[in-house]
Amino acid sequence: MPMLEISNLHASVDNGAKPILKGLDLSVPKGEVHAIMGPNGSGKSTLSYVLTGRDGYDVTEGKVSFEGEDIGDLEPEERAARGLYLSFQYPVEIPGVPTLTFIRESLNAQRKARGEEEVSAPDFMRLIREKAAILNVSMDMLKRPVNVGFSGGEKKRMEILQALVLEPRFLILDETDSGLDIDALKVVSEGVNALRSPDRAMLVITHYQRLLDYIAPDKVHVMSAGRIVASGGPELAKELEAEGYDKYVRAA
Amino acid sequence: MGGIRMTLPLKLTPAETALLDALDGATGWRAATRAALENRGLPNKRDEAWKWTDLRRLTGNITEAGTIAITGTREPDAKLPIRHAPTDILPRLAGALGGEARIYTLSEGESLSLEVTASVGVGHAIYVVEVPTGVSAQVRERLSVADGGFANIAVLYRIGEGASLDRIVSIGDCPGILAVSSGVDLGEGASLRQTTLTFGGKLVRLETHLAHPGAKAEAVMDAVYLLAPNRHADLTTTATISGPEGNLSQLTKGAVASHGHGVFQGKIHVEREAQRTDARMTHRALMLGDRAEIDAKPELEIYADDVQCAHGNALGAIDETALFYMRQRGLPEAQARAILIRSFLAEPLDRIRDPQIRDSLLEDLVTGLEALS
Known part of the structure; x- marks a missing residue:
């Protein structure tokens, strides 16, 4: 059974007025x-x-299953507690809320929802120090309000730091490479890559092949007009980089 | 048609009739107060300054006499009869019916705390706080009015030359009606830092009228309101700046749930002599539901030509993108909302200088938010 199974997914915005996803099928196995x-x-x-x-x-047709459970009716926080994590293309600024407080409250909210013990303040500090070191995030940054005044690169590092602390089962990285210079990208x-594990899966959404030089995918899918129109191995990304999306846009 | 103005005799409410009865046989300015009340009634939506806060309608049937208890960290230095009449009708009534004024004269470093508790029925009180020349002090006022009560309170602050006052006004849950009219006379080179926190009431009206001399004096008048359904809070301020080189900064932030009603009226009047005034007034508020009502009227009236004055007013809703971001990280919706509202409202409270009072008001805010969700 794949970890994430999407079948014939149709979805629209503006109260159904604008269909965006038009019969999307995708399955991502664990690991x-x-x-x-x-x-x-x-x-x-x-x-x-x-x-x-x-x-x-709004989902108008089709189904999304996560570890065998239909998650269509779950609230965002319920999906988060089950281990779905989205690294935002544009991480949101939250003035007045220190980053440390935000991450600790998020972690404890998820644990509470799963019936686990909350993490004590000293344990949390130990955990965040360890993970922050991996991403060169300073304590000073963590004391500042969430994403306020951060550069594009700092915001993306903060997204990944939160993932390292929350340890989700499934990561969606939405255009994580946008706005990053090469050092930040590394x-x-x-x-x-520190999050790759046999128990975890990832969906890396990107416009460019560049990111995939650093995060090597097992499979590559091409999306056009709300559907997956082609799937293949890593070589497909290279082909797209060389030839562009034209033939897939036409095919759709 | 033109020239003839028809005036119908005012049909008095039971509350107004009771006030007139209490003033029977009055002389001097008290008699004039009685006549003014008989002619015009209590403030109501036909008065420009009260168009969003209809005191007359809501006080209508409150006739019995109530009491206002004022307890403090100490007794007043004096209790004196009122000799001069204030201008507006409510402080006039407080002066006429509130008994002797309590006078507190603060000493250097003093921290005075006053609890003002009003019972069912109509009550009036008047108190005066004097901050002598060069003295730095702090006053904390906590007010509450019982369900079925109408408390009319007049306050006068006289802040002497070079003196400094931190004034913190907080109003807890207030099922009754509360009107506080504060006059503040600021001396040359003096400093006022006033912060108000209110959760509204059946009706809460807080007026501050600042007489600012310019003259390097500095005034901060900040406020926060958080209103549950069926709560009303009206924050009205006027500042008259009469001399050069004065400073004024006002930051008011509010959040109102459906069926709550917030009002902000701020007026800064800069006289011709008040050159090089620096005055700023900002009001920002969140509508927490479709049926929330917020009315705001910021005004600048400037007769001097070399000044820096600005005002801003913005109403909005909770940032849905931020809300989704927080929920995606696992925070339940109610908790995420409370965090966003708290962080929005905290700014004026963060500017309170005394850390203990600051923390205590921030705690009150969190408690208020928990009650709201």
Whole structure:
């Protein structure tokens, strides 16, 4: 049984007025990293929001199963507690909330939802220090309000840091490479690769092949006009980089 | 048609009739107060300054006499009869019916705490706080009014030359009606830092009228309101800056649930002599539901030409993107909302200088948010 199984997924925004996903099929087994590539407007970000349950993204047909459970009716926080994690393309600034507080409260909320003990303050500090070191994130940054005044690269590092602390079962990385210079890209990729494990799967959404040089996918899917139109191995990403999306856009 | 103005005699509410009865046989300015009340009634939505807060309607049937207890960290230094009449009707009534004024004269470093508790029925009180020349002190006022009560309170602050006052006003859950009219006379080179926290009431109206001399004096007037359904809070301030080189900063933040009603009215009047004034007024509020009501009227009236004055007013809803982001990390929706509202409202409270009072008000805010969800 695949960890994530998406079948014939249709979804729209604006109260059904605007269909974006039009019969998408995808399955990602445990332990694998899959990439989704596609041109702008193909529905990649919509897919990430539909999977994580954002309000305003309505599933009109089809089904999403996570570890055998239909998650279509679950709230975003319930999906998070089951281990679905979205690294945002544009991480959100939250003035007035220190990053440390935010991450600790998120972790404890998830643990509480799963019926686990909350993490004590000293244990949490030990955990976050250890993970922050992997991503070169300073304590000073962690004391600042969530993402406020952070550069694009800092925001993306913070997304991966949260994933390292929350230890989700399934990661969706939405355009994690956008706005990163090559050094930041290496640091972020190291963080992501540290999360690879036989018990975990990932969906890497990207417009460019560049990120996949650092996070090597097991499979690559091409998305166009709300559907997966081609699937293959890592070589497919290289082909797209060389030849562009034209033939897939036409095929759709 | 033109020239003839028809005036119908006012049909008095039971509350107004009871107030007139209490003023029977009054002389001097008290008699004038009685006449003004008889002619115009209690403040109501036909008065421009009260168009969003209809005191007359809500006090209508409150006739019995109530009591206002004022307890403090110490007794007042004096209790004196009121000799001069305030201008507006409510402080006039407080002066006429509130008995002797309690006078507190603060000493250097003093921290005065006053609990004002009003019972069922109509009560009036008046107190005066004097901060002598050069003295630094702090006053914390906590007010509450019982269900079925109407408390009318007049307060006068006289802040002497070079003196410094931190004034913290907090109003807990207030099922009754509360009107507080504060006059603040600021001396040259003096400093006022006023912070108000209110969760509204059946009706809460807090007026502050600042007489600012310019003259390197500095005033901060900040406020926070968080209103549950069927709660009303009205924060009204006027500041008249009469001389050069004064400073004024006002930051008011609010959040209102469906069927709650918040009002902010702020007016800064900069006189011709008040050159090089620096005055800023900001009001920002969150509508927490479709049926929330927030009315705001910020005004600048500037007669000097070399000034830096600005005002801003913004109403909005909770940032849905931030809410989704927090829920995606596992925070339940109610908790995520509370965190966002708290962080929005905390800013004026974060500017309180006394860390203990700051923490205590922030705690009150969190408690208020928990009650809301």
